[in-house]
Amino acid sequence: MSDEQIPQDSKLTTSKRRWAAEGKFLTGRVSRPEAERLPPGQHLVKNWPVLDLGQQPVIAIDSWKLEVRGLVETELDLNWAAFHALEQSSMVSDIHCVTTWSRYDNKWRGVATRDLLDLAMPKAEASYVMLTSYDGYTTNLPLSDFAAEDAILATAWEGLPLTRDHGGPMRLVVPHLYFWKSAKWLRRIDLMPSDKAGFWEKNGYHMYGDPWREQRYSED
Numbered sequence: 001m002s003d004e005q006i007p008q009d010s011k012l013t014t015s016k017r018r019w020a021a022e023g024k025f026l027t028g029r030v031s032r033p034e035a036e037r038l039p040p041g042q043h044l045v046k047n048w049p050v051l052d053l054g055q056q057p058v059i060a061i062d063s064w065k066l067e068v069r070g071l072v073e074t075e076l077d078l079n080w081a082a083f084h085a086l087e088q089s090s091m092v093s094d095i096h097c098v099t100t101w102s103r104y105d106n107k108w109r110g111v112a113t114r115d116l117l118d119l120a121m122p123k124a125e126a127s128y129v130m131l132t133s134y135d136g137y138t139t140n141l142p143l144s145d146f147a148a149e150d151a152i153l154a155t156a157w158e159g160l161p162l163t164r165d166h167g168g169p170m171r172l173v174v175p176h177l178y179f180w181k182s183a184k185w186l187r188r189i190d191l192m193p194s195d196k197a198g199f200w201e202k203n204g205y206h207m208y209g210d211p212w213r214e215q216r217y218s219e220d
């Protein structure tokens with residue numbers, strides 16, 4: 001599609017134009033050659049392992065909600081219908097778990113984190129994000145990484161509703177960081193001025209978690 005055909009007032013163009021103008025969310029990430037697709041120390045799996053704290057919360061769609069709080073112009077309280085009224089996107093990405101398995105070409109559908117941020121409008125001081133889930137899990141990452149082009153608040157995987165064991169009804173997917181940053185059963189997003197450790201980050205995992213730099217543990 002040429003630029004002329006994109007409606008200039010669409011949500012996508014608005015957020016892209018605004019973020020480009022602000023020079024925001026530039027992570028310096030580059031696309032990688034196929035030979036570097038598998039990060040060091042990882043092996044490929046075809047199945048999809050389940051990893052969590054052992055408590056898989058049961059969340060009724062009627063009582064599900066997502067809160068956005070902290071350094072935003074507009075705090076958000078979205079129920080299931082409001083979340084689905086947002087622009088829905090599809091993305092295909094790889095999973096890299098710190099326990100050394102990787103899984104290629106996972107097809108997600110849901111709300112792009114950028115589209116959610118476009119609604120909430122991060123304040124200039126917002127630099128980090130804390131994610132809080134229904135099982136009490138927390139994890140932290142820079143706002144620019146949360147806002148990556150391929151980061152998605154996923155409600156479906158391979159065309160089917162995301163199952164509870166994998167974080168359904170909704171989980172985050174941030175493909176360019178180790179998978180512990182991709183909070184399952186996500187309930188709340190807090191925008192913060194500075195970094196704070198989440199659950200695994202307090203327990204020895206790296207604050208950032210880049211698979212290509214093998215940032216597995218905090219002493220790395």
Ligand SMILES: Nc1nc2c(c(=O)[nH]1)N[C@H]1C(S)=C(S)[C@@H](COP(=O)(O)O)O[C@H]1N2
Nearest residue numbers: 049050051052053133137166180182183184
């Ligand atoms: N809410 C929540 N999210 C979580 C976890 C968790 O325990 N609770 N575990 C993390 C870890 S360590 C990994 S590897 C992935 C695993 O996701 P999966 O079970 O869908 O493979 O979820 C991440 N997100």
Ligand SMILES: [Mo]
Nearest residue numbers: 051097098180
């Ligand atoms: Mo993990």
